[in-house]
Amino acid sequence: MFRSRSLPSRLLGVVAALALAVGLSLQAAPRAAADPPATAALQSVATPPAAAPRAAASLTQITDFGTNPTGLLMHLYVPTAVRADPPILLALHGCQGTGPYMYSSTDFGSLADRYGFLVVYPSSNPAKSCWDVSSDQALTRNGGSDPVGLMSMITYTEQHYGGNADAVYVTGESSGGMMTNVLLAEYPEVFKAGAAFMGVPYYCFRTGSPRGWNGDCAQGKVARTPQQWGGLVRNPGYPGYTGPRPRVQLWHGTADTSVSHNNLGEEIKQWTDVLGVSQTPSATDTPVANWNRTRYNNGAGVTQVEAYSLAGAGHELPVQGSAMAAHAVRFMGLDAGPSGGGTTGALHAVAAGKCLTDANNAGAGTQQQIFGCNGGANQTWTRTASNQLTVTVGGSTLCLDANAKGTTDGTKVVVRSCNGQTNQQWRLNGNGTVTGVQSGLCLDVAGLATADGTPVQLWSCSGGRNQQWTLG
16 A cells, blocks of 8 residues: 655644634533643533543554654554454544543544554644644645654554554544545545544645644635535545545534534535535434434445534534444444454344344345344354354354345345355444445334244335344
C-alpha cells in the first residue's frame, strides 16, 4: 500500500483560538482531570467521565514512526486480547485535546478491548492545537502537514504491530472530525470507512494557511451543490483516482453552536455524490430517542453514507457511555470478537421469545426456523470476524446464507458451506436488527408469527419486533 514519504519544511503555524459559548443539552459528569479542555475553538465540552481503568493494557508512546513534517506525537493502544491480523482505527482528538485525552474520554479503547482491534491516538503539534485542515499542504494529497504524519503512523502500525492494511478506519471529533473527512478524501485506497463527529465537508475549512480559522464554514454559511462538493474530493482530493471509496458515517447535534449543524447536510451532499448514491435517504429511523438516522444505500442495498442528527445535542460528541462510539464501530465493521472470534450463543427472536434453529439438524440448504430455545448445537451461533453467523451441525460448520444470493423480500435464509461471499455476511445493528451485507434486508420471522417452525426470511427493514434479535 502506498504511503507518502515526502518531507516538506516543518510547519510552525500556531493555533487560532476562538472563544465560543457552547450550548449543551445532554447531561454528563465532569471529565477526567488529565488534559482538561480550555475554552477554545472546537473544544469538546460535554465533559463525559473518564473511561474505567484498564489494568491489562495501556497506551504506548511511539517515536520515530516515519515522515512527520509537523512533529505530531503518536500513542498506540494494543488490547490484551488483540485479534489476529488486527484492524487499525485512527482516533483523532478535537482542539485543546491530545491523543491520551481522546483515549480516556471516549469509548474507543474499551471497544478495542472487546473486539481486539488496534487504536492509534495521535496528538497535534503545537500541543492541544487543532488539526491542520485549512492549509493548501494539508488539503493536497501527499502535500505535507498533518496528514503525512498521520499516514506514517498507520504504516508503522502495519509494519511493527501486524496491523491489517486492508482494514484501516478513521474517526474523530470536532477538528478531528474535520480531519476524518480530509483523510477519507485524500487517501481513499487506505481507509475502508470512517466516522466523523461534528465535522465539516472536505475543503470547507480552507484558508490557505496552517490551522487557519474559517468562520463562515464553522457557522454553516458555506453551501455548495452535491456535484461541487464531490468535485473537490475528486480534485484536489485525489486527482485521477477511480478506485473504491470508503463508506462514511456522520454525526452532528442540532444545538451545536461551535460548528453549525448545517454542516451535516453539506457533508451528506458531498459523500453521497462521491459514493454515487441518491441524496434521498433509502431509510430513516430513530435507533435511540432523539437520534434521527438517515441511510443512503447503493443499488445492492449496502449503506454507503449514514448520518445521525441528534436533537438538542451540542458540541459534545461522542458522549462517553452513550453507545455513540459503539454505533460508529459497528458501522465500520470493527465489532467482531478478538482472535478472529465473536459472540457465541443462541440468536433469540425478540417478539417470539424463541431461537433461530437449524431444524432437525438438516444441514446445508435448509431454511432456518424458530423453535423454543433449548441450548442445542443447532441453536448455537457464532459471529465471526468476517461477519458470518455460523452453526456447527454434524461436525460441519455452516454459514447463515441468503439463498441464491437473493435481494428481494421473501428470500429464504438457509445454511450452506461458508464461502466468504457477501450473501453470508451479516450486521448486528444497535436497534436489534440483523441485516444482510449484500441485500441490506432484515432477518425476519415470517408473518409476525411466534409458533415453533415459523420460517425465517429476508424482508425490508420495518422496525417491527419480528425483526429484532439478540445474540448470546
